[in-house]
Amino acid sequence: MGKMNLDALIASSYENFYYLSGHESTFMYTLRMSEVALAVLFRDPNVKTIIIMNDFEAAGVSSDLPNCELRTYPTWVDVDDPLGLKGGKYEGKRPTGHQAQEMFGLLQKTLAEHGCETGKIAVELNDMRHSSVDTLRQAAPDAELVEAKGLFTLLRMVKTTWEIEQLRAACAYAETGLADAAQSIRVGSTAKDIVHEFQLSLMKDVKGLAARFHMISVGASFAPAHRFETTPATTGDVIKFDVGVDVNGYGSDIARTFVLGNPSETITRIYRALKAGHDRLLEIVAPGISMQAAFEDAMGVIRRSGLPNYNRGHLGHSAGLSLAAEEPPFLGPTETTLFQPGMVICLETPYYGYGIGAIMIEDMVLVTENGCERLNQLSRELVSL
């Protein structure tokens, strides 16, 4: 923040709010509300991080957070105190909906208290709702607002030991579900059946069902489907799992492909090319190598190995908090970021073809001092069922 001359960094999305506050907001995660809570990190490390939340959700947050201070604003839900346990009950009229003005008003007060009301403040400008940006600008008219995305990417892309453990657990947890579900597949199985088995398997774990996504395709229907397909699998079909589960807010994203019976020559050729590229990624990902170099190298291998027209925007991405499965930086043609120890990266070589379906290998790796460690244990071969 010093280098960028920033006075404060403000999180307003579910993922960055969790990253700075340690609190997973139900309003944000489950009910998909945006900008209903803020976390404010000041440049001065002696100043506590300020967490601004509505009083209903805040009732679930410990009042003695380490190095954080909680400030609340009223929402439509009242909290009564009939036993006189807390005192200071809110007496005002409850609003019908979310109070963006109150929330950003509290932010302005917080900035002013720390002499930052005319400072340079990084906020999630591009991803905030348009109305939130307007309300923020009205509340803090003298602050210089700059985009925070790049800084959050820099902070989040190298993981702590604790974060690596969550991602390692999320990877193992998804692999168990994937392996259990794969075992259940028969001629006649549908994508919906396989999703069901995947969910049942996860529910056996003490963590419970924490699937982020399970993009499971059977046969030629490769397009992402919010309602799972009920077309029965027939001999020769490819079955693709692209799945992710959550452990303490950190998500895996892994993929494997199976074939019912023996693969056709076309499928064998495609798989061989994808695997050659994926092997190459596992071989070259190491500190000091750029993401664009890894992308270009592996794309070349795939094209020379049987898929001369293979086309793709990226071959992987950072793993972590985003529920979109993919988060920056990406292994793409313009990404100059170098791999660094402590990064957890998904490496993927997906293929989708009309009349063929989806074929995909995706592994998670931890970048180490001199290469990378696979977090996956499952075979990377095309397995016949």
Added chain:
Amino acid sequence: MGKMNLDALIASSYENFYYLSGHESTFMYTLRMSEVALAVLFRDPNVKTIIIMNDFEAAGVSSDLPNCELRTYPTWVDVDDPLGLKGGKYEGKRPTGHQAQEMFGLLQKTLAEHGCETGKIAVELNDMRHSSVDTLRQAAPDAELVEAKGLFTLLRMVKTTWEIEQLRAACAYAETGLADAAQSIRVGSTAKDIVHEFQLSLMKDVKGLAARFHMISVGASFAPAHRFETTPATTGDVIKFDVGVDVNGYGSDIARTFVLGNPSETITRIYRALKAGHDRLLEIVAPGISMQAAFEDAMGVIRRSGLPNYNRGHLGHSAGLSLAAEEPPFLGPTETTLFQPGMVICLETPYYGYGIGAIMIEDMVLVTENGCERLNQLSRELVSL
């Protein structure tokens, strides 16, 4: 649209895109991306609705949609055509991420084709990401952009027969899960255990696990929790279910409260007051009554029935597409909208108290010609377990 002098209405959120296109976008619903697809409805009923999507998701959409036309833009995922089934394979370089400029560029072309490029266009201005609004304004600099929220609320608040059937099914489906999970509760049960039973019950249904949310609280911990509590229930604890499940994009939102053993006097008093207010809502909701009148009336009943300081921003809301559980219009103090036949409304009288927990009754009702029909079957009493 004629009355508002609108030339076109554009949907860009998961819910309104589904409402206008009939397609549930996985990128939007599962991966939580915003403004990655658009649906454009023109005022002229003879002009087809234009659906603008990325080519990967579009591969899952039928090419002969009734009264719709599909237009696509390239994304980072390539779709191959090795068997020559489709022709016209995309040869350009695939981008790393979402192409907002391409998407809004297609929109501008579409508007221009229909002579609307300088027209009055309703868009989801407030809810769109700030960066999307900027990109849209650059792509369509001469259009007059106005907020679409009010129009979508008007369109969505009165349901078709098909929509009512989905909501009726979603209500029944959630009640089965709730009843099954309630049966499993014992001294020692945790919120996490009860959520598990709720999920298992839903999975027995042919629709599979389609929970939108399951805000289940045990004892005094009433705050919404993204990670379910593992505090064991003890005798006298209230156990509150506030749950919703999805049927074809339409969601229920219902609540019931149980008590382990006999309720304390305080809990009995609170429940009696809430139920009196809830009874009153069921009695008075009918066409021609305003939402604010119903709110004020029921608030008065609750305050006179044992909770003189009962405070709350609203006592219910429209049900339907929103994953936030609540959608406008609200039974709140300023809502002048009148109940109309065909509305499906959630009526709720929630209470949260320190040292007490959550106590809540929430029913879904269909507004009929001369009153309302409850879609719930479960008892509205405080049931001892």
